Amino acid sequence: MRIASFAKSLIAGVAAGTTAAVTAVQDNVLTTGEGVTIALAVLGAWGITYAVPNKPASTTPRDL
Numbered sequence: 001m002r003i004a005s006f007a008k009s010l011i012a013g014v015a016a017g018t019t020a021a022v023t024a025v026q027d028n029v030l031t032t033g034e035g036v037t038i039a040l041a042v043l044g045a046w047g048i049t050y051a052v053p054n055k056p057a058s059t060t061p062r063d064l
Contacts, residue, residue: 002054004054005050005053005054006050008049008050008054009045009046009047009049009050010046012045012046012048012049013042013043013045013046013049014042015045016041016042016044016045017038017041017042017045019041020034020037020038020041020042021038024037024038
């Protein structure tokens with residue numbers, strides 16, 4: 001397991017969960033459906049982001 005892939009998926013999950021949570025509590029009430037939506041947003045972001053590999057480092061110098 002690479003730390004970069006884990007960190008990338010962790011940050012994506014936190015961002016997705018926070019976005020869903022902020023949207024869900026606009027009416028100051030968190031329903032069960034909204035909780036499920038938050039959980040699915042986090043799990044989906046973790047899975048999708050972890051599955052996509054990071055771009056490999058370039059081995060040739062870039063022209064500036």
